[in-house]
Amino acid sequence: MNELLRRILFLPDQRSSLAREIDGLHYLVVSITMGGAVLITLIGGYFLIRYRRRLQDTARPHAGTLARPALALETVALVGLGTLFLAFWNVGTRQFIDLRTPPEDTLDVYVTGKQWMWKFAYPEGESMISVLYVPARRPIRLIMTSRDVIHSFFVPAFRIKQDVLPGRYTTAWFEATEPGAYPILCTEYCGTSHSEMRGQVIALDPADYERWLAGGAASTPAFAQEAAAQAERERAEAEPTMPSRGERAAARHNCLRCHTLDGTPHIGPTWAGLYRAVVPLEAGGERIADEAYITESIMDPLAVMHRGFQPVMPSYLGQITPPDVAAIIELIKSIRDVPRGPVVPWDGGATGGGAAAPGGTTP
Ligand SMILES: [Cu+2]
Numbered sequence: 001m002n003e004l005l006r007r008i009l010f011l012p013d014q015r016s017s018l019a020r021e022i023d024g025l026h027y028l029v030v031s032i033t034m035g036g037a038v039l040i041t042l043i044g045g046y047f048l049i050r051y052r053r054r055l056q057d058t059a060r061p062h063a064g065t066l067a068r069p070a071l072a073l074e075t076v077a078l079v080g081l082g083t084l085f086l087a088f089w090n091v092g093t094r095q096f097i098d099l100r101t102p103p104e105d106t107l108d109v110y111v112t113g114k115q116w117m118w119k120f121a122y123p124e125g126e127s128m129i130s131v132l133y134v135p136a137r138r139p140i141r142l143i144m145t146s147r148d149v150i151h152s153f154f155v156p157a158f159r160i161k162q163d164v165l166p167g168r169y170t171t172a173w174f175e176a177t178e179p180g181a182y183p184i185l186c187t188e189y190c191g192t193s194h195s196e197m198r199g200q201v202i203a204l205d206p207a208d209y210e211r212w213l214a215g216g217a218a219s220t221p222a223f224a225q226e227a228a229a230q231a232e233r234e235r236a237e238a239e240p241t242m243p244s245r246g247e248r249a250a251a252r253h254n255c256l257r258c259h260t261l262d263g264t265p266h267i268g269p270t271w272a273g274l275y276r277a278v279v280p281l282e283a284g285g286e287r288i289a290d291e292a293y294i295t296e297s298i299m300d301p302l303a304v305m306h307r308g309f310q311p312v313m314p315s316y317l318g319q320i321t322p323p324d325v326a327a328i329i330e331l332i333k334s335i336r337d338v339p340r341g342p343v344v345p346w347d348g349g350a351t352g353g354g355a356a357a358p359g360g361t362t363p
């Protein structure tokens with residue numbers, strides 16, 4: 001019966017000590033509400049036919065004749081619904097308390113959510129990303145917090161779901177009933193790659209778990225290695241790429257107020273097609289726009305002025321972190337094939353073109 005209902009409702013396997021109980025309440029609520037809906041539809045249909053208006057009835061309404069039995073029926077229905085509500089509430093509360101109260105002898109794991117991955121740390125010192133190894137048939141308590149926004153830790157097979165908040169700890173517990181790999185999902189929309197914020201709980205036989213503790217991932221059974229490899233692939237996909245991080249850094253530092261990414265002229269030279277282009281310098285001579293030149297332009301813009309542009313770019317020395325500079329360089333590299341026209345300062349839309357001096361061109 002459990003198996004049939006589980007399949008009808010498309011629920012995943014029940015693999016924690018509490019999963020079956022939680023599904024039980026779910027089945028109860030779903031079957032009673034479905035039963036109620038069918039009953040009401042049948043009674044409604046019957047009344048529709050039985051009491052439909054016939055031609056000869058027009059002068060003789062039914063009203064008033066049923067007052068007493070109707071009242072009795074209504075009382076029965078109300079008491080019945082009230083009892084049902086109390087029954088749901090009773091079972092639900094008890095389950096909630098079970099879910100909130102971990103047993104005494106739990107194994108504790110610290111969980112940190114961040115855009116867009118799960119990190120796990122064991123009190124003994126191990127830590128890992130995306131993959132949580134636990135022994136099966138042993139209660140595990142998760143002590144969770146977030147480094148950035150609200151996330152939610154969800155393991156469908158265990159029927160646990162708990163919000164994870166920045167600046168606060170929340171807890172959840174489970175006991176995996178058998179070894180296996182169980183997907184973790186984030187169920188609180190947390191930004192662009194929310195849907196890729198995944199992971200795996202790998203429940204191992206206690207003996208295998210000891211082996212993992214001693215020898216690491218290489219000494220786990222094949223299913224565990226496969227699941228760990230998949231989690232690693234998913235994590236790599238969720239990781240933001242260098243150019244996209246560069247675009248965010250450039251926006252944060254207001255670079256994009258003066259520079260464009262699509263080749264259109266602006267206050268500063270466009271970044272489209274800049275990488276490895278030949279840049280004519282105000283002081284005479286020219287430079288190839290490689291990593292060194294780009295970094296110099298960011299740290300000491302007046303020392304390497306692009307010919308024809310105004311000396312308005314501030315120095316970012318001490319203002320910008322090396323990872324941000326690297327990400328911006330990767331962004332500039334990623335648009336080296338975007339076509340750029342003659343690189344001249346934007347004339348502010350003034351009539352006649354103004355003082356646009358000849359700029360550099362791509363070789
Ligand atoms: Cu998330």
